[in-house]
Amino acid sequence: MAVRSEREQVVLVTGAANGIGAAIAELAVARGHRVMLTDVDEVAVVSRAGSLGSRAAACVLDIRSPEGWTRAFEAAEADFGRVDVLVNNAGITHTGVTRDLRSRHHRDIVEVNLLGTITGVCAALERMTAQGHGHIINICSMTSFLPLPGYATYCASKYGLRAFHHSVAIEERDGPLDFTIIHPPSTRTGMLEQEMADPSCAIAFAEKSYAPQRIAQAVVDAIATKPVEVVFPPLAGRVQRIAGVFPRLMRRVLPLAEARGLRRRERLLPHPATDR
Numbered sequence: 404m405a406v407r408s409e410r411e412q413v414v415l416v417t418g419a420a421n422g423i424g425a426a427i428a429e430l431a432v433a434r435g436h437r438v439m440l441t442d443v444d445e446v447a448v449v450s451r452a453g454s455l456g457s458r459a460a461a462c463v464l465d466i467r468s469p470e471g472w473t474r475a476f477e478a479a480e481a482d483f484g485r486v487d488v489l490v491n492n493a494g495i496t497h498t499g500v501t502r503d504l505r506s507r508h509h510r511d512i513v514e515v516n517l518l519g520t521i522t523g524v525c526a527a528l529e530r531m532t533a534q535g536h537g538h539i540i541n542i543c544s545m546t547s548f549l550p551l552p553g554y555a556t557y558c559a560s561k562y563g564l565r566a567f568h569h570s571v572a573i574e575e576r577d578g579p580l581d582f583t584i585i586h587p588p589s590t591r592t593g594m595l596e597q598e599m600a601d602p603s604c605a606i607a608f609a610e611k612s613y614a615p616q617r618i619a620q621a622v623v624d625a626i627a628t629k630p631v632e633v634v635f636p637p638l639a640g641r642v643q644r645i646a647g648v649f650p651r652l653m654r655r656v657l658p659l660a661e662a663r664g665l666r667r668r669e670r671l672l673p674h675p676a677t678d679r
């Protein structure tokens with residue numbers, strides 16, 4: 404089988420209308436890839452793809468829908484001939500502590516972040532194995548290592564996604580596919596704005612946040628280098644990964660981090676009287 408150079412990849416990105424997904428699509432096109440942008444928001448994704456020129460196309464896809472996945476792969480194959488790389492990026496959150504969220508909020512988070520991504524991986528496994536190559540990149544979260552207040556079901560969906568990802572990668576170790584999982588920290592997108600509006604998510608502001616373009620750089624680099632797992636920031640992320648294993652330690656440390664997050668969030672909030 405011919406090895407494709409980095410410039411020849413066809414990349415399907417979910418949740419590509421906004422935030423990290425939009426940044427991934429933009430950078431991938433800039434690096435010479437061809438990109439099928441997909442999103443549940445059809446108007447926004449068509450407009451985003453339209454701004455990226457002829458190496459980009461758009462298709463509506465709700466990642467919870469198996470039929471939607473079939474249509475998205477078919478659209479990419481019709482426009483670009485194949486899908487070499489799937490970037491499973493779409494995700495949601497509903498802010499609030501567990502007892503305050505409605506059961507439909509808890510279900511939504513799991514249905515999109517975990518079941519939707521699983522549905523996409525299953526669709527890709529079949530099609531990419533049939534074509535003899537493929538790279539599945541799942542965008543997860545540092546919360547997959549850390550039990551965070553204000554994020555219980557979101558954390559659970561990402562813990563679950565990480566376990567699923569690595570289990571499948573091991574199942575498929577003798578097959579033709581590559582697997583990468585990438586864990587962004589707080590990233591300045593619509594999701595973080597949503598969290599800014601709710602003090603129960605203050606922990607998100609305890610550490611520095613990243614621009615979506617920085618996460619996109621790691622993702623698009625991974626198309627060529629195929630790392631197994633990427634954490635952010637590289638050193639502190641490794642410490643967090645280990646710390647999350649110890650719940651007693653977390654119970655001591657996290658309230659301090661949460662208090663710092665509350666202070667930093669307060670500074671970041673717009674203050675109409677002084678901002679004029």
Ligand SMILES: NC(=O)c1ccc[n+]([C@@H]2O[C@H](COP(=O)([O-])OP(=O)(O)OC[C@H]3O[C@@H](n4cnc5c(N)ncnc54)[C@H](O)[C@@H]3O)[C@@H](O)[C@H]2O)c1
Pocket residue numbers: 417418419420421422423424441442443444464465466467492493494495515519542543544545586587588589590591592593594595
């Ligand atoms: N922003 C952060 O701080 C942060 C941190 C860690 C991980 N992440 C993860 O990064 C990924 C992207 O997040 P973001 O911050 O760019 O979010 P965002 O809210 O800015 O964008 C998410 C995109 O996904 C789309 N989407 C939502 N539900 C969908 C569905 N069912 N099917 C298809 N598309 C859907 C939305 O329309 C939107 O365009 C998510 O998986 C998120 O969990 C984000």
